[in-house]
Amino acid sequence: MKSIEIKINSKKITVLRGTKIRDLIEQKEIIDNQYVAALLNSKVVSFNYSIKSSCKINFLTPKDKQGHQVYMNSLTFLLFTAFHKLFPEKKLIISHSIGDSFYFYLEDGIITSDMVEKIINKMNEYVNNNLFIDVEFWDKDEAINFFKNDEDISNLLIYSSSNSFIVVSLDGYTTISITPIAQYTGVLKPFNLIHYNDGLVLHFPPYFQFPQFRPFDEKSKLFSIYKEHKKILSSIEIDTVGKLNEAIIRREAIDIILIAETIQMAKITDIAKQIVDRPDVKLITIAGPSSSGKTTFSKKLMVALRSLGIPAFAISLDDYFVNREKTPKDEKGDYDFECIEALDIDYFNQNMNDILSRKQVELPLFDFVSGSRKKEGIIHKPKENEIIIIEGIHGLNPKLTYKIDKKYLFKIYISPLTQLNISPEIRIPTTRARLIRRMVRDFRYRGVTAVSTLARWSSVVKGEEKNIFPYQNNADMFFDSALIYEQAILRTFAEPLLKSVPLESEYYTEASILLDFILHFVPIPADYVPNTSLLREFIGSSLYIQNF
Numbered sequence: 001m002k003s004i005e006i007k008i009n010s011k012k013i014t015v016l017r018g019t020k021i022r023d024l025i026e027q028k029e030i031i032d033n034q035y036v037a038a039l040l041n042s043k044v045v046s047f048n049y050s051i052k053s054s055c056k057i058n059f060l061t062p063k064d065k066q067g068h069q070v071y072m073n074s075l076t077f078l079l080f081t082a083f084h085k086l087f088p089e090k091k092l093i094i095s096h097s098i099g100d101s102f103y104f105y106l107e108d109g110i111i112t113s114d115m116v117e118k119i120i121n122k123m124n125e126y127v128n129n130n131l132f133i134d135v136e137f138w139d140k141d142e143a144i145n146f147f148k149n150d151e152d153i154s155n156l157l158i159y160s161s162s163n164s165f166i167v168v169s170l171d172g173y174t175t176i177s178i179t180p181i182a183q184y185t186g187v188l189k190p191f192n193l194i195h196y197n198d199g200l201v202l203h204f205p206p207y208f209q210f211p212q213f214r215p216f217d218e219k220s221k222l223f224s225i226y227k228e229h230k231k232i233l234s235s236i237e238i239d240t241v242g243k244l245n246e247a248i249i250r251r252e253a254i255d256i257i258l259i260a261e262t263i264q265m266a267k268i269t270d271i272a273k274q275i276v277d278r279p280d281v282k283l284i285t286i287a288g289p290s291s292s293g294k295t296t297f298s299k300k301l302m303v304a305l306r307s308l309g310i311p312a313f314a315i316s317l318d319d320y321f322v323n324r325e326k327t328p329k330d331e332k333g334d335y336d337f338e339c340i341e342a343l344d345i346d347y348f349n350q351n352m353n354d355i356l357s358r359k360q361v362e363l364p365l366f367d368f369v370s371g372s373r374k375k376e377g378i379i380h381k382p383k384e385n386e387i388i389i390i391e392g393i394h395g396l397n398p399k400l401t402y403k404i405d406k407k408y409l410f411k412i413y414i415s416p417l418t419q420l421n422i423s424p425e426i427r428i429p430t431t432r433a434r435l436i437r438r439m440v441r442d443f444r445y446r447g448v449t450a451v452s453t454l455a456r457w458s459s460v461v462k463g464e465e466k467n468i469f470p471y472q473n474n475a476d477m478f479f480d481s482a483l484i485y486e487q488a489i490l491r492t493f494a495e496p497l498l499k500s501v502p503l504e505s506e507y508y509t510e511a512s513i514l515l516d517f518i519l520h521f522v523p524i525p526a527d528y529v530p531n532t533s534l535l536r537e538f539i540g541s542s543l544y545i546q547n548f
Contacts, residue, residue: 007056021057022047022183031130035059036182037070042508044070046166047183048135061210066509068207074133074182075191076102079202080425081173082122087115093424095199096226096417099217100206102427103226105199113195120193126171130186134169135177143167143176152423155242159249161519175425178516192216197223222417225478229418232263238484240421245522248488253524260483261533265300271412271477272304275387281410282356283388287395287471288414289464291437293481293534297414298391299544300534311383317392317400319364320348324371338463340394349403355382356408393464396471413475416482422520431461433482436514440493441538450497454507486535488524493539495519 002017008024015024021038022030029035030047037044039058040051044066051057060067076094083092091107105111138146140157143165147153153176157165166177170185182188190211192203196218205213233239236259238247247256275281286298298314305312320343321327330336347364354361360381365374394400396411416437419428435457442448495518501511529535536542 004051004054006051006054009058015051017052018050020047021045021049021051024057025059027184030059030184031186033059034061034187036062036067036074036187037180039066039509042503042506043512044180044509046135046180049180062205063207063210065207068204068210070180070182071188072102072204073177073179075188075202075204076425077133077168077170077175077177077181078123078126078185078188079104079119079193080175081170082119082126084173085171086118086122091424094421094427095230096427097429098201098222100214101194101201101203101216103196103199103201105230107424110198111195111200116193116195116200119200123191123193126185127189128186130184131170133181133183133185135181135183136167136169137164138167139164146174147176152240152242155246156240156423156520157242159242159245159520159522162516176423178422178426178520179513222472222478225417225480229480233420233484236484238420240423241487241520242423244420244484244488245520248522248524253485253488254528256485257483257524257528257530257533260485261530264481264483264534267479268297268300269304269307271479272301272308272310274477275305275410276308276310278410280407281387282408283352283390283401283404284410284412285395285401286389286391286412286414287393287397287468287475288481289393289434289468290460291434291441291538292415293537294391294414296534296537296542296544297479297481298389300532301412302389305387305389311386312389313380313386314389314391315363317343317348317390317394319366319373319377320344320392321366321373323373327371338393338467340397340399340467343392343394343400345400345402349401352388352401352404355380355386355388356404358382358384393468396474397467398471398474410477411475412477412479413472414479414481416486417478417480418482420484420487422517428487428517430482432514432517433487436487436490436494436518437538439497440490443497444493444538444540450501450511451505451507454501454510457510481534483533483535485524487518488521489526489529489535489539491518491521491523492526 003014004017005012005014037046037060039060041055062068062071080092092104093107095103095105140163144154144157147157168175168177168181194201194203194216203216205211238244286294288294302312302314322342322344327335327337328339328341336342351361351363363378363380365377367374396413401409416430416433419430419433421427439450439453442453443450498511498515501508526539531541531543537545
């Protein structure tokens with residue numbers, strides 16, 4: 001067998017081709033250092049991965065961002081294994097994230113505190129006994145045959161464009177994974193299980209302060225969104241990617257799109273009606289993370305209000321940027337356009353209070369090329385009962401409206417909060433959905449490559465964690481901008497972008513994860529998407545955004 005040279009943590013060694021990564025390191029060292037996976041060149045792999053050519057290998061722990069993802073997914077698998085062993089007749093489903101946690105519920109029935117206690121004990125037993133997790137790579141036909149009696153998994157496998165799958169087994173429980181899984185249960189600590197709202201929460205320490213936990217944040221306002229989403233999925237009988245794919249193959253894509261669009265527009269109309277029922281409300285601020293669809297949503301809400309007889313006018317906080325020379329800089333010396341000090345909030349408050357007083361105002365227009373406010377803005381004369389809709393990342397920050405009477409304000413948080421599950425055991429992170437939206441939009445309408453979008457993403461998320469997420473609970477209303485069919489549309493646009501990321505790029509790992517994910521969706525032609533859809537903000541031809 002051919003010998004190959006590899007580099008492990010800067011040390012060069014020679015091994016036989018086909019050697020597994022776990023054979024290169026003692027099990028005790030894996031456990032002591034809490035290694036959960038390996039970084040082979042720029043790809044995250046399980047320890048059971050067979051080395052096929054010369055490469056560089058580094059080991060990952062939950063303190064690494066990539067290792068932390070493996071740690072969370074592996075703990076989720078451990079939870080399902082324990083649950084299956086204890087309650088084989090019941091079906092557990094993973095749902096949404098809540099801060100540093102994942103929420104789980106039963107398909108039928110409720111989870112009791114006694115059940116949670118039993119699961120904790122079983123998971124701790126697995127961790128303390130340091131069991132071996134069997135992680136294998138199966139070809140498509142082999143996997144389909146094995147999971148033929150599991151409708152959710154078999155439908156996913158049949159229609160996926162991937163040709164191989166990760167199959168994981170522990171204590172008689174076998175399932176698939178779309179990401180690498182840790183090889184030993186002994187590294188899967190610490191964790192907390194919390195009985196919560198008829199279900200349970202699996203709580204993790206964040207990677208940047210591992211192994212210290214942050215307090216569990218219930219985010220109760222968001223929970224109603226998730227319950228509503230669950231009810232909608234139940235009514236249309238599509239709650240996993242496999243079921244969506246099956247419906248697309250049955251030529252039901254147009255029906256799914258029209259149902260999803262109708263539900264979303266009905267929600268916007270309902271928000272508009274709630275606002276009308278509060279006659280004091282004159283200013284609506286809308287905030288949310290990148291690629292949430294804030295621009296389209298604000299204009300749809302404006303149309304909904306007008307259809308109810310309320311004059312509505314939409315503006316963007318981007319026009320209130322201070323001139324470039326006054327823009328604060330971050331710790332690297334770069335302009336920090338995402339901090340609230342980058343906005344002229346005094347001028348904004350003056351404009352809004354003038355409008356509330358029915359005074360004619362000159363609203364600013366910002367020239368992003370010159371980095372300065374244009375000499376002439378938009379003259380606006382307020383109408384009776386008029387409502388101003390303000391869209392921007394700082395819409396929920398009380399500093400933005402510090403001189404405005406709170407009785408006039410209605411605050412909305414928008415984000416693609418919910419997604420279909422890959423399977424009952426595998427969730428789709430909403431951050432991943434937003435990143436794909438942004439990547440497609442950046443390339444099509446801003447001339448930005450996939451590598452550039454991936455390179456900027458960590459700083460985008462960092463800005464969101466500082467400027468948006470802390471103010472979520474200030475919102476009067478939450479709006480879920482996700483559409484259950486969107487990944488099937490975005491696949492056509494995203495697939496070639498992700499394939500364009502070169503192997504030597506430091507962002508290849510993230511690109512390969514996104515590519516593996518998007519290939520699980522059967523594509524839907526973009527022509528099926530109405531030009532009034534929020535999704536058009538990212539793929540183009542939107543009636544609401546003139547530039548597209």
